[in-house]
Amino acid sequence: MLKIGITGGIGSGKTTVCKVFETLGIPVFYADTVAKELMVSDPILIAGVKKAFGQESYAASGALNNKHIAQIVFNNQTELDKLNALVHPAVFRAFDSWAKKVPSNVPYTLKEAALLFESGSYQMCDKNILVTAPLELKLARVMQRDGASREQVLARMDKQWSDEQKSKMADYFIGNTEHQSIILQVLALHEQFLKL
Numbered sequence: 001m002l003k004i005g006i007t008g009g010i011g012s013g014k015t016t017v018c019k020v021f022e023t024l025g026i027p028v029f030y031a032d033t034v035a036k037e038l039m040v041s042d043p044i045l046i047a048g049v050k051k052a053f054g055q056e057s058y059a060a061s062g063a064l065n066n067k068h069i070a071q072i073v074f075n076n077q078t079e080l081d082k083l084n085a086l087v088h089p090a091v092f093r094a095f096d097s098w099a100k101k102v103p104s105n106v107p108y109t110l111k112e113a114a115l116l117f118e119s120g121s122y123q124m125c126d127k128n129i130l131v132t133a134p135l136e137l138k139l140a141r142v143m144q145r146d147g148a149s150r151e152q153v154l155a156r157m158d159k160q161w162s163d164e165q166k167s168k169m170a171d172y173f174i175g176n177t178e179h180q181s182i183i184l185q186v187l188a189l190h191e192q193f194l195k196l
């Protein structure tokens with residue numbers, strides 16, 4: 001089964017692009033979403049997060065206190081490394097078992113991850129796509145989507161590799177500005193992937 005990784009900086013639009021692939025019947029593994037699910041369901045991970053970031057990492061209901069954790073990790077690289085070391089191996093395992101269950105008649109699958117290159121998970125994929133957009137557009141999108149401040153978004157961007165770094169490792173590119181059609185670019189890539 002051909003596995004294609006897809007990434008892009010915060011607000012580049014990788015999730016939006018993946019929704020277009022899904023309309024073509026391509027199964028997508030959303031690593032960031034799975035990471036969040038595991039953080040409230042995997043007992044070992046929950047214990048690790050509480051130990052690293054305190055009991056207040058979870059509400060009494062068991063819900064994750066995203067704000068508490070984000071406030072710690074996006075302001076301190078050592079704390080972020082701790083969180084990544086807890087979460088990423090669990091996400092890798094989940095991807096492995098997800099991929100095994102994909103029906104054999106599917107031409108290829110996508111793995112969408114914000115940290116595809118940074119975490120090394122691109123190595124689990126045969127080819128990788130980078131979604132790009134200018135910095136100001138990414139900032140505006142995330143500020144609007146999450147109701148976040150410019151500083152909060154910049155703090156996350158600062159913890160991700162630059163597009164320049166990522167582009168050295170990518171095989172394909174999708175530009176996502178107002179002037180570029182993601183639908184046409186996805187269709188063109190889909191045709192290429194069917195021939196791989």
Ligand SMILES: CC(C)(COP(=O)(O)OP(=O)(O)OC[C@H]1O[C@@H](n2cnc3c(N)ncnc32)[C@H](O)[C@@H]1O)[C@@H](O)C(=O)NCCC(=O)NCCS
Pocket residue numbers: 009010011031032035036039065066067069070073080083084087091113114115156159160
């Ligand atoms: C820190 C947490 C609790 C903040 O939750 P919050 O709801 O505010 O953000 P959310 O998960 O929706 O992420 C939004 C975006 O932030 C960026 N981001 C998230 N985690 C990270 C990270 N570890 N490093 C750099 N950027 C990150 C990504 O661009 C992501 O798409 C959450 O992001 C988390 O658990 N992160 C660790 C898991 C992880 O590394 N996920 C990303 C790749 S698997």
Ligand SMILES: Nc1ncnc2c1ncn2[C@@H]1O[C@H](COP(=O)(O)OP(=O)(O)OP(=O)(O)O)[C@@H](O)[C@H]1O
Pocket residue numbers: 008009010011012013014015016017032114141142145176177178182
């Ligand atoms: N081409 C586009 N036109 C209009 N809005 C867009 C476009 N692409 C993305 N957006 C919007 O920008 C926001 C960010 O997009 P999306 O969530 O797909 O980015 P992402 O790269 O997955 O971000 P994150 O790393 O935070 O998960 C969303 O609200 C989305 O609807």
